[in-house]
Structure formats: structure tokens, C-alpha cells
Amino acid sequence: METIIIDEKRKEAWDQYVQHHPGSIAWQSYGWSTVLRKHYPVTFLPLAVTNGSGIRGVLPLYRIGTKRGRNILMSVPYAVAGGILADDDATEAMLAEKAVSLAAEFGSRRVALKQYKRKIAGNFLSDEGFYNRELDISRGLAAVWEDLDARNRRQITEARDCRLVLAHPMSDTRLFYKLLLQHHHRKGIPCVSRAWIEDLIRFELYSAALLVLKGRPVAGTLVKQFKDTVSFPFTCIARDDAEHRRYAYDLYWKLIARFNAQGTRIYHSGRIPADNDTDVYRLGWGGQRYGYYYQYYPGGGAVRSESARKGRKRELFEALWRHMPVAIAGQLGPSIVRHFP
Numbered sequence: 001m002e003t004i005i006i007d008e009k010r011k012e013a014w015d016q017y018v019q020h021h022p023g024s025i026a027w028q029s030y031g032w033s034t035v036l037r038k039h040y041p042v043t044f045l046p047l048a049v050t051n052g053s054g055i056r057g058v059l060p061l062y063r064i065g066t067k068r069g070r071n072i073l074m075s076v077p078y079a080v081a082g083g084i085l086a087d088d089d090a091t092e093a094m095l096a097e098k099a100v101s102l103a104a105e106f107g108s109r110r111v112a113l114k115q116y117k118r119k120i121a122g123n124f125l126s127d128e129g130f131y132n133r134e135l136d137i138s139r140g141l142a143a144v145w146e147d148l149d150a151r152n153r154r155q156i157t158e159a160r161d162c163r164l165v166l167a168h169p170m171s172d173t174r175l176f177y178k179l180l181l182q183h184h185h186r187k188g189i190p191c192v193s194r195a196w197i198e199d200l201i202r203f204e205l206y207s208a209a210l211l212v213l214k215g216r217p218v219a220g221t222l223v224k225q226f227k228d229t230v231s232f233p234f235t236c237i238a239r240d241d242a243e244h245r246r247y248a249y250d251l252y253w254k255l256i257a258r259f260n261a262q263g264t265r266i267y268h269s270g271r272i273p274a275d276n277d278t279d280v281y282r283l284g285w286g287g288q289r290y291g292y293y294y295q296y297y298p299g300g301g302a303v304r305s306e307s308a309r310k311g312r313k314r315e316l317f318e319a320l321w322r323h324m325p326v327a328i329a330g331q332l333g334p335s336i337v338r339h340f341p
Contacts, residue, residue, distance in 0.1 A: 001056060001091070003098040004032070006046045014046060017055040018085065020229070024203055025116060026226035027082035028060050035203050039196055040338055041065060041079060047098055049091045057086030059095040059113075063106060072110040073103050077341030080130075080271040081292055083115035096120050100297055115293040124295035124319055134229075134270040135287030137260045144260065149284030152249055159250035162213060166254045168223065169207035173198055176208040179220045183236030185326050188318025190333035192314075197222070197234070206233075211251040219247040223255060230259045231268035235282070248281035 006014050011030040018024045026032065043063040049056045060082055061075050076082030086092040086120035096113070103111045113120060116132070137144050170176055177194045184243040200206040207228065211219040221235040232252060237244040256267055269285055271292060272278055296325065321329060 001051045006048045027079040057091035059084045074112040081114045081116040083113040111297040113295045119293040127294040130271045130292040133287035135267045137267045138265040147286030152284040155246045155249035156253045164214045168209035173312045180236045188321040191330040193334035219251045228265040
């Protein structure tokens, strides 16, 4: 077996491997690199272990620059996961070793692997500060309902009298992006560009959904579908109050019910901090808990991990961002987001 870089001529073999591997996720696809390269200064290094007749494992590695001028190798930047996918431990080790050797070749001081469910062996520092829940929605909807926390069921029940209308999929992204930008601004967080959202939808992995009350969008989300799974990233609400948080619960439930009827198997909660410090409507949906393992090489030094981006400086930044006019925040946000892959 040998570890090679797969070129464009063999990308179909790569994507077939990803499509058929039971542990694969969307961002490990070869085609995803076209979206990233359009918006961010990354170099795609699609590593694969082959045995002559086929692929035994893949690592979608990207070379990126940082704001301090250093370059790192990461899988997959600007996504929550997308690490090594392999048939066995030996193949996994070969891919990890190749990533480390490439880092030395490129003069990089760091390799970052965004693993989901499986931790890689070796001299890696592991950040285990996030998890995901996988809820089986292929059963009857009544059984899914029983898996929800009492709070979720109560919020959904109370929202039934509000005459909320689900619009999905949305071909016009303007209303969704306006809601998303205002939501991020209110939370003090820079927002991605509208062009990024549009390209996610154009890639046909994502679609936009809005919940409308009397013609007014009150909650929205992107819907990400891959194989037999669905998740709801970039969720946003028009105002941060109890009423609109209730609308978000209703939005999730309406979408879960729709995908249940379509035969989708798993609803992913998406990345959630281990301390559950996130929007409350993202919690309480039940399902099996699995960890993310953000692993960094070398493992001996101090590394600013993904889950450690909190503290006084972060609080001050968020406060300043909230006081900035929304229009200016919308212009500056994408340039800031690119520094946090």
C-alpha cells in the first residue's frame, strides 16, 4: 500500500469511497474543495492510501495560512469535521504519518485533524470540547416525539396555535441572509458572506428554510442533507426572546417531521459545546451522543484549541461588535471569519 495525492482524474473514485464508507461525512467529499477554494486561500491536498486496485482510506487535507503568517495543514477548514476515513488502523496510521511528513516538507508547524467519533493514535493533542447527537427519525413520529425533552415538547405544543408557516426550500436567499446577519450581529459574532451561503446552496448539499408568521420571517436555518442524514446549521431567529426561541423549536420539529415522512434516517444536532453553552433550542432533541476529536500535531506544545476561544477578550470583542452598525458588520464579518478555519 502507498499514500498518494489523488488528482482530479481520480476524484470520482475518491467520492465513491466517501459515499460508501459508513463513517463518512459531507465535507470529506472531493467536490467540497471547489467551494472552499472559491472563498478561501487554501490548497487542497487530497491524501489517499491505495493498494493498487482501489482506495483504502482518505484524508481531505488543506494547506492554509493564518493571521500570523504561519501555515498549517488542516482537515477540513471552515467545517466542524472531516478527518481521516479509513478501512483499518494501519491505513489510518499511514494517512496520519503522511500528513505529519507533509507539514515538515511545507515548513508548517502544525497539523490539525477534525475527527468525528474516532480519535487518531499518535503524538496528537486532543481537544474533546464538542459533541454531536444522532437522533433516529426513521421510526414513527410518535416514537421520535417521546425521545424529546419535556421542554422541547412543551415549546412545540405551545407554538401550534401561532399559525406558523414553513417555507422550504427557499430559492431566494435574501430574506434568509438578512435574518442570519442580524442574528449574528445581535450575538456579537461575525457572519459569513451572502456569497458563501449562496454557494453552499448551489453546491446542492444545503437548502434554506424560513418559518413565517403573518408574512414576516421569524426563524430560519440552512438544511444540510448527506446520504441518509439531515442537520440544521446556521439557525437564526428574528429576536432573542422567549417567543422567538419557541418559533425555533417549531421550525426544527416541522423539518424533522418532513424528513421523517421522506424516510431520512438520522437527524444530527450539529456541533454542541460539552458545557451546552449554546442556543437553548439546539438542545433536548435526544439521540446518541458522539464526540468530536480535534487533534493537533505536535502534541507536546501549547495549542490554542477550538473549544478554548472564550474569555475576557472574546467578551469585549462581542460587545464591540454588537455596537457596530449592522451594515458595517456585514461588510467586515467575512474577512474576520476567514481567520478562524
